[in-house]
Amino acid sequence: MDINRIAGPLKGRFYLATGRHTGCDREPFQIIGLYMAETDYKTLRDNVRNLIEEKAYPDLERLIGELHEADLADLLEHLEEDERLTVFRILTPERAGEVLIEISPPIQESLTHELDDQALSQILNELDSDDATDIFSHLSPKRAENIIGLVQPAVAEELQKLVGYETDTAGGIMALEFVSVSANSTIREAIENIRKKREEVENLYYVWAVDDSGKLAGVVSIKDLVLEPRDRKIRDIMNPDVISVDVNTDQEVVARIVKQYDLTHIPVVNGQHKLIGRITHDDIIDVIEEEANEDISLMGGVIDQEIAEESALKISRARLPWLLLGLFGGLLSALVIKNFQGSIEKILALSFFIPVIMAMGGNTGTQAATVVIRGLATGDISIVRTGKRLLTELRVALINGILCGILFGLVVAFWLSDPHLGVGVGVSLITIILFSGSFGAFVPFVLKKFNIDPALAAGPFITTSNDILGLLIYLSIITQFLMAA
Amino acid sequence: MDINRIAGPLKGRFYLATGRHTGCDREPFQIIGLYMAETDYKTLRDNVRNLIEEKAYPDLERLIGELHEADLADLLEHLEEDERLTVFRILTPERAGEVLIEISPPIQESLTHELDDQALSQILNELDSDDATDIFSHLSPKRAENIIGLVQPAVAEELQKLVGYETDTAGGIMALEFVSVSANSTIREAIENIRKKREEVENLYYVWAVDDSGKLAGVVSIKDLVLEPRDRKIRDIMNPDVISVDVNTDQEVVARIVKQYDLTHIPVVNGQHKLIGRITHDDIIDVIEEEANEDISLMGGVIDQEIAEESALKISRARLPWLLLGLFGGLLSALVIKNFQGSIEKILALSFFIPVIMAMGGNTGTQAATVVIRGLATGDISIVRTGKRLLTELRVALINGILCGILFGLVVAFWLSDPHLGVGVGVSLITIILFSGSFGAFVPFVLKKFNIDPALAAGPFITTSNDILGLLIYLSIITQFLMAA
Numbered sequence: 001m002d003i004n005r006i007a008g009p010l011k012g013r014f015y016l017a018t019g020r021h022t023g024c025d026r027e028p029f030q031i032i033g034l035y036m037a038e039t040d041y042k043t044l045r046d047n048v049r050n051l052i053e054e055k056a057y058p059d060l061e062r063l064i065g066e067l068h069e070a071d072l073a074d075l076l077e078h079l080e081e082d083e084r085l086t087v088f089r090i091l092t093p094e095r096a097g098e099v100l101i102e103i104s105p106p107i108q109e110s111l112t113h114e115l116d117d118q119a120l121s122q123i124l125n126e127l128d129s130d131d132a133t134d135i136f137s138h139l140s141p142k143r144a145e146n147i148i149g150l151v152q153p154a155v156a157e158e159l160q161k162l163v164g165y166e167t168d169t170a171g172g173i174m175a176l177e178f179v180s181v182s183a184n185s186t187i188r189e190a191i192e193n194i195r196k197k198r199e200e201v202e203n204l205y206y207v208w209a210v211d212d213s214g215k216l217a218g219v220v221s222i223k224d225l226v227l228e229p230r231d232r233k234i235r236d237i238m239n240p241d242v243i244s245v246d247v248n249t250d251q252e253v254v255a256r257i258v259k260q261y262d263l264t265h266i267p268v269v270n271g272q273h274k275l276i277g278r279i280t281h282d283d284i285i286d287v288i289e290e291e292a293n294e295d296i297s298l299m300g301g302v303i304d305q306e307i308a309e310e311s312a313l314k315i316s317r318a319r320l321p322w323l324l325l326g327l328f329g330g331l332l333s334a335l336v337i338k339n340f341q342g343s344i345e346k347i348l349a350l351s352f353f354i355p356v357i358m359a360m361g362g363n364t365g366t367q368a369a370t371v372v373i374r375g376l377a378t379g380d381i382s383i384v385r386t387g388k389r390l391l392t393e394l395r396v397a398l399i400n401g402i403l404c405g406i407l408f409g410l411v412v413a414f415w416l417s418d419p420h421l422g423v424g425v426g427v428s429l430i431t432i433i434l435f436s437g438s439f440g441a442f443v444p445f446v447l448k449k450f451n452i453d454p455a456l457a458a459g460p461f462i463t464t465s466n467d468i469l470g471l472l473i474y475l476s477i478i479t480q481f482l483m484a485a
Numbered sequence: 486m487d488i489n490r491i492a493g494p495l496k497g498r499f500y501l502a503t504g505r506h507t508g509c510d511r512e513p514f515q516i517i518g519l520y521m522a523e524t525d526y527k528t529l530r531d532n533v534r535n536l537i538e539e540k541a542y543p544d545l546e547r548l549i550g551e552l553h554e555a556d557l558a559d560l561l562e563h564l565e566e567d568e569r570l571t572v573f574r575i576l577t578p579e580r581a582g583e584v585l586i587e588i589s590p591p592i593q594e595s596l597t598h599e600l601d602d603q604a605l606s607q608i609l610n611e612l613d614s615d616d617a618t619d620i621f622s623h624l625s626p627k628r629a630e631n632i633i634g635l636v637q638p639a640v641a642e643e644l645q646k647l648v649g650y651e652t653d654t655a656g657g658i659m660a661l662e663f664v665s666v667s668a669n670s671t672i673r674e675a676i677e678n679i680r681k682k683r684e685e686v687e688n689l690y691y692v693w694a695v696d697d698s699g700k701l702a703g704v705v706s707i708k709d710l711v712l713e714p715r716d717r718k719i720r721d722i723m724n725p726d727v728i729s730v731d732v733n734t735d736q737e738v739v740a741r742i743v744k745q746y747d748l749t750h751i752p753v754v755n756g757q758h759k760l761i762g763r764i765t766h767d768d769i770i771d772v773i774e775e776e777a778n779e780d781i782s783l784m785g786g787v788i789d790q791e792i793a794e795e796s797a798l799k800i801s802r803a804r805l806p807w808l809l810l811g812l813f814g815g816l817l818s819a820l821v822i823k824n825f826q827g828s829i830e831k832i833l834a835l836s837f838f839i840p841v842i843m844a845m846g847g848n849t850g851t852q853a854a855t856v857v858i859r860g861l862a863t864g865d866i867s868i869v870r871t872g873k874r875l876l877t878e879l880r881v882a883l884i885n886g887i888l889c890g891i892l893f894g895l896v897v898a899f900w901l902s903d904p905h906l907g908v909g910v911g912v913s914l915i916t917i918i919l920f921s922g923s924f925g926a927f928v929p930f931v932l933k934k935f936n937i938d939p940a941l942a943a944g945p946f947i948t949t950s951n952d953i954l955g956l957l958i959y960l961s962i963i964t965q966f967l968m969a970a
Contacts, residue, residue: 359948
């Protein structure tokens with residue numbers, strides 16, 4: 001079987017992403033950048049499936065040998081469980097590790113589960129300490145113990161050290177592979193240090209300088225190591241204003257620091273300001289995406305659900321609490337309406353407008369909450385200016401409330417030929433938009449103040465309370481109107 | 486006035502973020518990392534305000550001279566417009582530029598607007614080409630023309646080149662400052678190249694190798710330049726598998742590539758595969774946050790609103806269309822209910838449960854849509870597996886629908902002592918959850934297929950249609966039940 005035939009349909013399409021170019025013409029390409037034409041996964045997946053079925057393992061090995069680890073991880077996600085294992089077992093421990101860390105958590109866990117302890121410990125031996133810890137920390141206590149006995153002693157030590165940190169802190173995402181030199185050494189000595197760690201530290205852009213007691217003292221870019229004479233002292237070329245984070249800093253704060261100061265790597269220090277680890281840009285990108293996922297999930301009422309989860313039962317369990325909350329809230333709303341039964345019996349049309357009231361209150365509140373939540377998350381809105389923001393939101397709600405209220409009132413007045421009812425529902429709507437707009441903007445600030453994730457404010461919890469309060473306002477106002485009439 | 490007194494309350498707090506350490510003890514710190522204790526902005530801001538009011542400009546200059554540009558940008562965002570200008574005008578053009586690019590867009594634009602052409606062109610002279618273009622592209626055509634005449638000819642050329650690319654493509658975010666060398670040159674020659682561009686290219690981690698016709702041929706890490714003998718050829722140490730993007734690639738795709746392959750920088754090539762620019766990790770982080778913002782905004786129904794926008798009128802205008810859509814949808818719902826007026830007159834209690842129906846349909850649909858939207862955005866869910874995902878979601882909806890339906894039916898049956906009605910509303914709810922769960926999961930895939938942002942599927946547009954359809958299902962089923970009774 002010819003690899004070119006297998007890979008053929010995939011080749012030309014990925015030119016833009018790969019850009020592998022040998023000088024005379026555009027061939028050969030690697031098959032990387034598959035996500036660029038997502039539907040072509042299908043072709044690749046089908047080819048892999050055929051090879052597995054035909055037990056054409058040498059061909060399979062050659063085909064997957066062409067793939068970048070990140071793409072191979074994507075491919076595995078697209079296969080069935082038994083196929084995944086077949087492909088995964090072909091890989092060398094080093095490559096298997098690189099693939100494993102790129103796979104989304106639920107699938108990663110099921111793969112890890114299928115591997116025997118020997119295979120898994122070989123993989124952990126090859127990985128960077130932060131990635132190894134990620135996988136290690138998801139093992140059962142029993143299995144973790146076995147694995148610790150099987151990996152290399154140095155790896156065991158690193159794992160035990162890193163697994164002790166909270167997962168969402170700097171310690172939980174840092175790696176132990178970095179290059180540091182004494183501030184008193186020369187560039188020549190620093191370069192020797194880099195040479196020693198050449199294999200261990202793959203991407204190296206900065207060398208950190210420490211003083212005699214191991215405290216972080218400065219940072220030197222590799223560019224300066226190249227350009228400056230080799231007998232210059234590190235102390236003389238380093239930048240002493242190095243930005244670092246404490247090992248217990250929340251990962252969200254770490255991401256904010258990295259983003260704020262446009263860093264690629266950030267050193268991690270302990271309470272004595274000793275250099276103990278480093279966090280790289282790709283980990284930061286993961287944190288930023290993770291935090292955005294968390295916000296979006298909370299807003300959508302799907303807290304704690306892994307996006308790549310495949311088990312319907314697990315998904316149901318994650319979502320059910322929010323649905324039950326919604327059901328409970330809905331029943332409270334029903335109670336409110338029942339309480340105003342008399343008004344509705346008198347004018348049945350009042351029931352027609354329940355959806356308008358709910359939708360408008362919900363939308364206004366969510367709009368205000370969304371902007372404040374996101375602004376607080378990205379730092380574009382600050383808690384210092386709470387008052388100013390609330391005032392702005394109140395103005396916004398007033399403008400939009402008056403416009404929508406008048407429009408709604410006019411429509412109802414003409415539709416049902418009842419100007420009095422029109423005025424009543426219009427005034428109700430203005431009140432509700434004013435209320436839910438301010439409420440939507442206010443709640444995220446309050447949550448933030450109490451260190452609760454503000455994103456909750458756009459989720460089912462708040463929309464549910466908004467519904468109840470909105471209906472209460474609507475029916476109270478309109479009943480007053482009826483009694484006045 | 487003593488700077489230490491001014492900065493005093495800020496100092497100790499920022500130790501963790503700054504980590505500036507000179508060897509013997511922890512002092513002095515820079516005041517950086519202000520966001521770590523957000524409420525302390527207030528102290529700093531108040532100090533700055535006092536200095537402005539007292540016209541103590543030398544003190545003001547010294548105080549802001551201590552701040553990192555990114556923190557200074559945050560400070561400016563916390564000041565009133567005239568104060569901002571006062572502080573901004575103290576800065577040198579180079580520092581002013583670094584601050585300006587860190588400020589959120591609406592405030593950046595108002596600041597730019599206040600500067601005279603001379604000052605603005607001096608700032609643009611100092612900035613990296615991508616940042617200069619960002620600011621330049623927001624100017625009015627008339628002003629842009631003036632500025633082109635005032636900046637250095639080389640800068641003018643760069644601006645005119647970069648402003649021609651679509652803002653959300655690789656060309657729109659790339660910079661022209663990069664180091665490339667001929668693949669046939671030696672390491673020594675490459676280092677000379679770096680030396681020449683030392684000032685221009687601040688963060689340098691990779692050197693790109695090109696062939697004789699300027700086509701991208703490989704990549705060399707600075708680490709290898711340091712470690713390898715200086716007379717080796719670049720061709721012999723470069724990695725020819727360099728991942729690049731075409732200048733017209735969408736920025737979201739660029740971000741996905743960078744994330745997928747854990748890159749720090751990515752080279753940009755033109756149609757002839759010639760190297761024409763570079764995109765750095767900080768720009769990628771911005772893109773990822775921007776795309777998350779877009780998704781969250783669409784879900785919250787606040788499309789096109791800048792988070793940091795301060796004008797109530799502009800905010801209202803951005804939100805009103807979605808509210809009007811909601812109002813229109815609500816009126817359609819009203820029409821549906823009016824259509825079933827007879828049933829409600831017969832059993833008024835039917836109106837009580839309108840909120841339950843709306844809330845449960847909305848929540849189920851949003852939950853499913855949120856997971857699919859986010860999965861599609863991060864690549865955790867792929868369009869290839871649409872069928873499988875829909876099947877999973879259908880199962881989830883079935884499980885949760887049956888549980889909630891039975892519970893709801895029981896509550897209604899006991900509350901109103903009407904088992905028949907209980908069965909009716911229970912069956913309605915199961916049907917609605919089944920429908921809105923599948924609908925919520927399905928719509929994002931459809932939108933994605935037609936290249937529309939899937940995030941729209943969790944916004945007001947879909948929840949509104951869900952409301953209408955949910956009420957239609959509920960009232961139809963329940964009316965059938967009443968007629969059967």
